[in-house]
Amino acid sequence: MNVIETEGLTRRYGERTVVDGVDLTVPEGAVHALLGPNGSGKTTTVRMLATLLRPTRGHARILGHDTVAEADRVRRRIGLVGQFHAIDPQLTGFENLTMFARLNGMSRRAARDHARELLDRFGLADAADRLAGTYSGGMRRRLDLLAGTVVRPAVLFLDEPTTGLDPRSRNEIYRHVEDFVREGTAVVLTTQYLDEAERLADTITILDEGRTVVTDTPERITSAIGVGLDVVVAAEHRDRTRNILAEIGAREMEVSETQDDSLRISVAMDEDPELLPILRALDAEGIDVHDIGRRRASLDEAFLALTGRPTERTGA
Structure with missing residues (x-):
């Protein structure tokens, strides 16, 4: 079953076309990575799929629901972890997750119990009652991930979730993502780390100047070049x-x-x-x-061969 389907997804800003006719299909429990140089349209594509932007042309369906006409129904089934921290640094880790659980419709007691359970499961129980602003970068990113999945989404959008993290923190995030996938969540991932895409992704779409260059498995992309x-x-x-x-x-x-x-x-x-x-x-x-x-051949070499540019270490 495909949980994401897009056809001709396009976004323009005035005369500038940022995403140009992107077609995607993502099945249940799969990880699909979006790669591309800066300005290739990765984040804009995610924002359209997550109902934060309306397509200029084309359409997208999440779990059979149109992202424009049925945006509210889509939002109930998705999670989003963006490039920047969504948590409140003036609240504790426990208070942050309780707030997100309440916003997702849980009762006060259920939200508090669920927050404690998540913090314990993801290795943050000892820091539960500390202000989130005192967390390390890796801890804050894990808390972000929990906030975006406090109610387990059917589809999870991760927009460069490990940027700036040390290797150990990155590996912790990878393990959590792999847990979500094993439980049936489909993931759309944008990343600046090609080894991250090779580890996590079942399929990869490489974008360049808003257009799809190739969509295939990591193995087929590298063997083709x-x-x-x-x-x-x-x-x-x-x-x-x-x-x-x-x-x-x-x-x-x-x-x-x-x-x-x-x-x-x-x-x-x-x-x-x-x-x-x-x-x-x-x-x-x-x-x-x-x-x-x-x-x-490495995915880095395939990326360079297909786009004519090396990967870049900033958001896109």
């Missing part, structure tokens, strides 16, 4: 190695340092490369190769 190759060389051979790899058809190159101060040059190639001719070409230039190996 070729294979990856890693070459480790001494730092002084960086430019010559890059030139040789470019001559044999390597695309998008990323250079990183290794623990022994060598350089790892990671490239994407259209076809599976034969390593022996590459080694011969490098050896002919006097370049000592410390290591070389094939790998599956």
